[in-house]
Amino acid sequence: MCGIVAYIGKKRAFPIIINGLKRLEYRGYDSAGVAVLNGEMNVFKKKGKVNDLLEFTKGVKIDGTLAMGHTRWATHGAPNDLNSHPHLSGNNRLAIIHNGIIENYGPLKDALKKLGHTFTSQTDTEVLVHLIEEIQKQDGLSLEDAVRVSLTKVEGAYAIVVMDQLDPNKLVAARKASPLVLGIGDDELFLASDATPIVEHTNRVVYINDGEVVILKRNAEYQIVDIDNNIQTPFIQELDLKIDAIEKGDFDSFMMKEIHEQPKSIRDCMRGRINAAEGWIKIGGISELYKDRDDIGRIIIAACGTSWHAGLIGEYLFEELARIPVEVEYASELRYRNPIITPKDVVIGLSQSGETADTLAALNLAKDKGAFLYGIINSVGSSIARLTNAGSYIHAGQEIGVASTKAFTGQVTTLSLMAIELGYKRGTIPKSYYLQLLKELEQIPSKIEKILESTEKIKYIAAEIKDATNALYLGRGYNFPIALEGALKLKEISYIHAEGYPAAEMKHGPIALIDENMPVIVIATNQSAYDKIVSNIQEVKARKGTVIAIVVEGDTEIKQLADHTIEIPNTDEPLTPLLSVIPLQLLSYYIAEFRGCNVDQPRNLAKSVTVE
Numbered sequence: 001m002c003g004i005v006a007y008i009g010k011k012r013a014f015p016i017i018i019n020g021l022k023r024l025e026y027r028g029y030d031s032a033g034v035a036v037l038n039g040e041m042n043v044f045k046k047k048g049k050v051n052d053l054l055e056f057t058k059g060v061k062i063d064g065t066l067a068m069g070h071t072r073w074a075t076h077g078a079p080n081d082l083n084s085h086p087h088l089s090g091n092n093r094l095a096i097i098h099n100g101i102i103e104n105y106g107p108l109k110d111a112l113k114k115l116g117h118t119f120t121s122q123t124d125t126e127v128l129v130h131l132i133e134e135i136q137k138q139d140g141l142s143l144e145d146a147v148r149v150s151l152t153k154v155e156g157a158y159a160i161v162v163m164d165q166l167d168p169n170k171l172v173a174a175r176k177a178s179p180l181v182l183g184i185g186d187d188e189l190f191l192a193s194d195a196t197p198i199v200e201h202t203n204r205v206v207y208i209n210d211g212e213v214v215i216l217k218r219n220a221e222y223q224i225v226d227i228d229n230n231i232q233t234p235f236i237q238e239l240d241l242k243i244d245a246i247e248k249g250d251f252d253s254f255m256m257k258e259i260h261e262q263p264k265s266i267r268d269c270m271r272g273r274i275n276a277a278e279g280w281i282k283i284g285g286i287s288e289l290y291k292d293r294d295d296i297g298r299i300i301i302a303a304c305g306t307s308w309h310a311g312l313i314g315e316y317l318f319e320e321l322a323r324i325p326v327e328v329e330y331a332s333e334l335r336y337r338n339p340i341i342t343p344k345d346v347v348i349g350l351s352q353s354g355e356t357a358d359t360l361a362a363l364n365l366a367k368d369k370g371a372f373l374y375g376i377i378n379s380v381g382s383s384i385a386r387l388t389n390a391g392s393y394i395h396a397g398q399e400i401g402v403a404s405t406k407a408f409t410g411q412v413t414t415l416s417l418m419a420i421e422l423g424y425k426r427g428t429i430p431k432s433y434y435l436q437l438l439k440e441l442e443q444i445p446s447k448i449e450k451i452l453e454s455t456e457k458i459k460y461i462a463a464e465i466k467d468a469t470n471a472l473y474l475g476r477g478y479n480f481p482i483a484l485e486g487a488l489k490l491k492e493i494s495y496i497h498a499e500g501y502p503a504a505e506m507k508h509g510p511i512a513l514i515d516e517n518m519p520v521i522v523i524a525t526n527q528s529a530y531d532k533i534v535s536n537i538q539e540v541k542a543r544k545g546t547v548i549a550i551v552v553e554g555d556t557e558i559k560q561l562a563d564h565t566i567e568i569p570n571t572d573e574p575l576t577p578l579l580s581v582i583p584l585q586l587l588s589y590y591i592a593e594f595r596g597c598n599v600d601q602p603r604n605l606a607k608s609v610t611v612e
């Protein structure tokens with residue numbers, strides 16, 4: 001999971017590549033590098049962020065109108081200068097950038113060593129460029145043919161771009177299971193892992209398909225072939241992405257911008273899909289769920305990380321409102337066991353990026369077993385979106401902060417719409433409750449606006465607990481997944497160890513951890529089981545834990561017990577997660593900020609995990 005960007009045209013390429021790398025930095029920030037062809041091959045690469053690379057190249061005149069760049073999330077080999085991309089062939093003639101993993105790099109490396117190749121890095125990528133070199137040399141092939149033939153010998157995932165010093169008017173790229181977008185300008189072409197580096201230059205793009213090789217030439221000439229060299233017809237699309245959607249605007253960070261965008265992103269998600277006054281929900285693909293089957297026997301939700309937490313809320317929603325049995329699976333586990341999935345099952349893939357390798361593989365497995373695949377995705381045109389039989393985009397807009405916020409609420413909104421609609425269709429909720437939920441759902445964005453208007457208290461609490469080394473998040477029912485999500489947000493951006501638990505599970509173990517140094521964040525907005533959560537708070541207080549409770553406006557009982565309370569507006573219980581998660585996003589954010597952490601680019605992480 002790295003970012004790749006390339007340019008061929010008439011402009012000075014270096015600033016275009018650097019700007020593109022900054023846009024892609026959310027995909028990985030262990031190192032950054034560029035290769036520029038200007039008569040000779042010039043490679044600059046450095047451990048660290050794109051700014052470190054800029055500092056490294058300060059004062060160096062870097063001309064040339066053909067270039068490529070890479071921002072790395074390390075898989076094979078430590079994050080250091082040597083392992084940074086681009087990598088060169090043994091004869092220094094070819095340069096490559098790569099996003100993905102070459103799984104059979106070991107045997108390939110051994111074979112190449114026997115032919116006299118020596119390697120300077122520990123990466124799988126360097127092996128691939130030496131393989132291309134060897135095939136080019138042995139068979140006297142053009143760059144594109146050498147790349148194509150080499151890829152028939154490779155197992156794994158890749159999006160690559162290769163340049164050849166002796167062929168200075170060409171770039172060759174290819175993709176398998178890692179994203180790659182071609183941007184078509186008037187007399188220039190771009191390649192990138194996603195459209196963000198392209199949008200400021202052109203809005204005409206082609207999403208490259210798995211197994212395709214693209215040859216880019218001067219004057220915006222390009223050709224796409226498959227691995228057997230059959231010419232493919234490109235599908236040119238107009239990008240629906242505006243430049244301000246990928247900039248911070250008035251905010252200090254993308255994460256804070258994205259937290260504040262949630263009223264809008266949820267409205268966008270619901271636009272044209274719900275009308276409470278007229279009493280309807282229209283959500284794409286619902287009718288297709290019933291195609292070829294009388295009823296939905298079971299829903300399996302496959303996802304990772306925050307998306308998995310949204311999936312858990314989906315389980316509560318579908319089971320309670322539509323009475324459909326649901327299983328929520330970590331995609332990484334589902335793909336490697338021998339699950340019972342039949343053509344009667346609907347498998348929902350939940351993913352912000354639509355590129356998460358484990359989720360993609362789990363869905364492929366489900367497809368092989370004949371299940372109906374439904375995607376709930378943010379990234380338009382992504383691999384999962386293209387794999388599924390039907391689905392709904394969440395329309396959250398580009399999410400750049402590594403910690404997912406608005407994509408989570410978009411996923412939960414979409415799942416809520418689906419569950420409410422299925423419940424009504426199946427007759428498992430009465431019309432009156434259906435209409436009430438519709439009305440409530442429409443009010444969620446303005447209720448979030450209300451939470452976002454008064455963040456001072458959350459900031460104050462963050463300052464109080466910022467030095468904690470551990471934290472416990474507790475919730476029941478719909479708020480249990482929110483406890484998990486709150487804990488994940490805290491862990492990933494502030495590096496404080498945190499655990500989420502169903503509140504009642506606390507007494508089965510975690511209670512041993514509670515003392516005066518342990519902040520316990522209790523999501524206590526439940527209408528059902530209110531007394532139970534009050535008892536859980538009592539148990540924490542009895543052991544001197546500091547309780548921070550998220551409560552519904554006007555709550556008096558918990559206010560008397562907890563050390564701090566944060567109020568959120570009331571709503572129907574199934575919709576509570578859309579509100580209760582907001583203060584937890586803010587709490588983690590402020591804690592991380594007080595601790596001096598980089599909230600947008602937390603250590604060791606990257607936005608989209610396209611490797612196993």
Ligand code: M6R
Binds near residue numbers: 305355608
């Ligand atoms: O793109 P996806 O939704 O498939 O990504 C899944 C996880 O990698 C992602 O949610 C991750 O857990 C986030 N960093 C959480 O904030």
